[in-house]
Amino acid sequence: MLAGIGVDNIADLFDEIPSNLRAEGLDAIGPALSEAEIARLMQTRARADGEPLCFIGAGAYDHYVPAAVWDIATRGEFYSAYTPYQAEASQGTLQVIYEFQTMLTSLTGLDVANASLYDGATAFAEACLMAVRANRNNKSRRILVPRAMSPVYRSVARAILAGQKIELVELPLQDGCSDSAALGAVADTEFAAVAIQNPSFLGTLEQVDVLTDWAHAQGALVIGVANPMALALLKPPGQWGADGADIACGEGQPLGIPLSSGGPYYGYMVCRQAIVRQMPGRIVGRTVDLEGNPGFTLTLQAREQHIRRSRATSNICTNQGLVATASTIYMSLMGAAGLRRVASDCNANTRALVDALCALPGISRAFPAPFFHEAVLQLDRPAAGVLAALSAQGILGGYDLAADYPELGNAILVCATETKSAADIVSYATAAAGIFGVAA
Amino acid sequence: MSEIPDNLLYTDDHEWLRLEDDGSVTVGISDHAQQALGELVFVEVPELGASFTEGDACAVVESVKAASDIYCPVAGTVSAVNEALADEPELVNGSPYEDGWVFRLQPEDATVLDDLMDAEAYGRHLAALED
Numbered sequence: 001m002l003a004g005i006g007v008d009n010i011a012d013l014f015d016e017i018p019s020n021l022r023a024e025g026l027d028a029i030g031p032a033l034s035e036a037e038i039a040r041l042m043q044t045r046a047r048a049d050g051e052p053l054c055f056i057g058a059g060a061y062d063h064y065v066p067a068a069v070w071d072i073a074t075r076g077e078f079y080s081a082y083t084p085y086q087a088e089a090s091q092g093t094l095q096v097i098y099e100f101q102t103m104l105t106s107l108t109g110l111d112v113a114n115a116s117l118y119d120g121a122t123a124f125a126e127a128c129l130m131a132v133r134a135n136r137n138n139k140s141r142r143i144l145v146p147r148a149m150s151p152v153y154r155s156v157a158r159a160i161l162a163g164q165k166i167e168l169v170e171l172p173l174q175d176g177c178s179d180s181a182a183l184g185a186v187a188d189t190e191f192a193a194v195a196i197q198n199p200s201f202l203g204t205l206e207q208v209d210v211l212t213d214w215a216h217a218q219g220a221l222v223i224g225v226a227n228p229m230a231l232a233l234l235k236p237p238g239q240w241g242a243d244g245a246d247i248a249c250g251e252g253q254p255l256g257i258p259l260s261s262g263g264p265y266y267g268y269m270v271c272r273q274a275i276v277r278q279m280p281g282r283i284v285g286r287t288v289d290l291e292g293n294p295g296f297t298l299t300l301q302a303r304e305q306h307i308r309r310s311r312a313t314s315n316i317c318t319n320q321g322l323v324a325t326a327s328t329i330y331m332s333l334m335g336a337a338g339l340r341r342v343a344s345d346c347n348a349n350t351r352a353l354v355d356a357l358c359a360l361p362g363i364s365r366a367f368p369a370p371f372f373h374e375a376v377l378q379l380d381r382p383a384a385g386v387l388a389a390l391s392a393q394g395i396l397g398g399y400d401l402a403a404d405y406p407e408l409g410n411a412i413l414v415c416a417t418e419t420k421s422a423a424d425i426v427s428y429a430t431a432a433a434g435i436f437g438v439a440a
Numbered sequence: 441m442s443e444i445p446d447n448l449l450y451t452d453d454h455e456w457l458r459l460e461d462d463g464s465v466t467v468g469i470s471d472h473a474q475q476a477l478g479e480l481v482f483v484e485v486p487e488l489g490a491s492f493t494e495g496d497a498c499a500v501v502e503s504v505k506a507a508s509d510i511y512c513p514v515a516g517t518v519s520a521v522n523e524a525l526a527d528e529p530e531l532v533n534g535s536p537y538e539d540g541w542v543f544r545l546q547p548e549d550a551t552v553l554d555d556l557m558d559a560e561a562y563g564r565h566l567a568a569l570e571d
Contacts, residue, residue: 136487277482302482302507311497311509 050394053424055353057374057415058399059120059150059201060262061229061254063342064419066333069256073326081264083115083282083318087298094296097284097319100328104268106336107231108224108248109238111273114281115319116266120225120251121156123267124195126280126314127223127249128157130271131193132166133313134246134278137219140190144215146171146178148200149225151404166192173407176204176367176376183214191218196245197225198234202405202413203350203374204367205234212241221246221275228268229254230372232339233347237270247271247279256330257323266320266327277303280314345418346373349425353416356429362436366411373417376401379410386435387412393431442471442566445537449553450562451513456537457556460544464519465553468541469501469510469532472566478503480529485521486543492516494552499542501532510542514552520544 007013014022033041054062072078077092084090101113117123128143143161145154145168158168169186172179177200194215198206208224215222224237224245231237237245253265271279277300285299305312334342350373357363362380379386383400390397398412405411416425444450449457454473458466474480484500492498497509498518521543525531532540547553557565 277484301505302502307505308507 052391052394052396053420053427054259054396055414055416055420055428056396056399057203057417058413059152059251060259060265061227061373061415062259062417062419063229063254063256065256065258065330068333069326069330072329073322078325079322081320081322083321088295091296093321094284094298096325096328097282098286098296099332100324101284103328103331104228104270107228107236108226108270109236109244110248110270111238112276112279112283113268113270114279114283116252116321116324117249117269117281117316118320119263119265119267120249120253121150121153121267122160123249123251123269124153124223124225125157125160126267126316127225127247127269128161128166128168128193128195129164129314130247130269130275130278130280131221131223132164134275135192135219135221138190138192140192140220141166142169142189142191143167143223144169144171144186144191144194144220146195146197146200146206147173148176148178148202148204148206149195149197150201153197153201153225173202173405176200176202176369177206178211180207180210180214183211187218191215191220193221193223193246194218195223195225196240198237199227199230199372199374202367202376202401203371203415204369205372208235208237208240210241212243212245216241216243224248226250227254227372228252229339229343229346232336232343234372244272246275252320252324252327255327257327264320264323266323276300278313279303280316282317282319342418343373346416349373349416349418349420350375350414352422353414353420353425353428356425357414357432360429360433360436360438363432366408374413374415376408376411376413378408379412380436381410383410383412386432389435390428390431395428395431397428397432442475443537444471444559444563444566446559448537449556449558450565451511451556452565453511453513455510455513457513457553459550459553463550464544464546465514465516466541466544467510467513468536470562471536473501474533474536474540477501477506477508480532483522483525483529483532483542485523485525486518488518488521490518492518492545501529501542512545513556514545514547515549516545516547518543519546 084093097115104113147170172182196211198208200206212222222245237248249269252268283300284296287297289295303313305315354375364378366376366378387397398414401408401411454470456468456470480501480503482502486498492512493515496512498512499510501508522541
């Protein structure tokens with residue numbers, strides 16, 4: 001083939017890549033294995049994980065996914081990772097996306113959802129870009145972002161927004177929540193938007209009404225970041241404050257997507273009708289054909305880059321097709337009452353876990369603020385050693401906050417979802433009692 | 441055949457201009473342009489008070505399958521926008537030269553209007569495009 005295209009050797013094909021950018025060796029990749037050998041290797045690796053009891057949340061949550069969800073999602077009619085490109089020929093796919101959008105608007109209390117984005121962190125970055133485009137009150141390229149927001153979201157957003165010269169300004173932390181007393185210090189700064197994550201990364205419930213009303217009085221838009229599972233219980237972003245958030249976004253994983261080592265997950269995004277032309281991503285609409293029969297179609301495509309070229313609203317022309325489909329099936333199976341039950345059980349289990357652990361000397365709650373299904377515990381010794389000792393007993397005891405929030409000292413973030421039984425919580429408390437040197 | 445009123449000026453990009461008594465110019469898109477775009481579903485007007493130089497994309501007309509920029513025909517400051525288009529973008533289709541005007545501009549230098557086409561020249565421009 002090299003002779004056919006007139007090249008002496010394979011290396012010549014890579015001449016364009018400067019030598020300092022080349023990976024000189026791929027030693028970490030072992031020799032090729034057969035299918036049978038690969039299957040055996042994977043089984044061995046999977047067994048090495050064991051079946052630990054997972055009490056870690058921190059942005060991805062261990063919920064039960066009914067078997068029917070992926071049984072249906074992987075049917076041939078649905079089983080595609082991709083957004084439809086001959087869109088209107090795929091009426092079933094469009095209908096699923098339309099149902100997905102409808103469910104997300106119901107959960108968030110806002111008008112229009114898109115067909116999903118890559119993940120929660122990039123959805124937040126896109127929401128910031130959208131807010132800068134959509135804000136008609138000012139030309140600010142600053143977003144006020146709470147320190148209580150996920151460090152991963154903040155870091156991803158900073159990476160994506162820096163190139164667009166959009167600056168994230170940090171709203172400090174007080175007792176695990178955004179410090180509303182600190183708003184005065186930034187009252188003279190114009191912001192395109194104020195972001196509010198509720199529940200916060202630290203599990204606490206923010207003063208969403210106060211923050212939303214302050215932002216709107218300043219001429220800023222409000223970006224509500226929310227775990228959609230929590231929205232089954234909490235006030236939706238569309239009802240925060242007097243006028244509600246303008247954009248809501250977040251991570252869709254809690255709704256039917258397995259943890260699976262971190263992905264694929266999906267991001268969701270919903271906004272008010274008035275700013276829908278600034279929303280990135282695909283949107284499916286319902287319409288009627290020439291004979292008056294109902295049907296589904298991609299809509300508002302003039303925002304997209306295949307039509308609008310360099311002035312497109314965003315370069316996102318796809319969605320997380322398969323996982324968004326699974327999530328739609330999950331929500332359909334659970335129904336509103338089912339989601340509320342799961343969310344309530346998560347809250348009750350985490351309260352039970354926190355109570356059991358805080359009964360031990362050396363463990364206490366870090367903040368008095370109410371929480372949804374995650375809470376920060378203060379330890380009397382370094383968290384890393386405690387978590388390692390728990391892990392040795394098959395318990396993933398929480399997320400060590402030392403790297404992200406050194407000001408909190410020895411602190412861990414714990415979460416007990418609906419998948420944890422009373423016996424599981426006793427197991428954790430008993431193991432912790434052993435580590436902290438008391439009889440349980 | 442599209443309508444080309446005699447009292448207006450035209451650009452290559454199918455915008456029309458009308459010089460008003462107060463020295464401002466009203467800008468819209470030509471009958472030919474609205475026919476080519478088809479039924480409009482959205483018009484994004486510029487912000488009041490915004491300044492543009494000639495050739496800046498300053499407004500957007502959007503139909504179901506396309507979105508096109510309106511380019512600023514002469515440098516100036518936006519002194520009025522057609523608010524009615526927010527609810528009735530189809531005014532541009534039904535009345536491109538009257539009710540469907542898009543924005544009004546206070547030009548920096550009115551002499552540049554002399555470089556624009558009159559109705560007859562624009563008619564020839566359209567005929568050349570059709571060839």
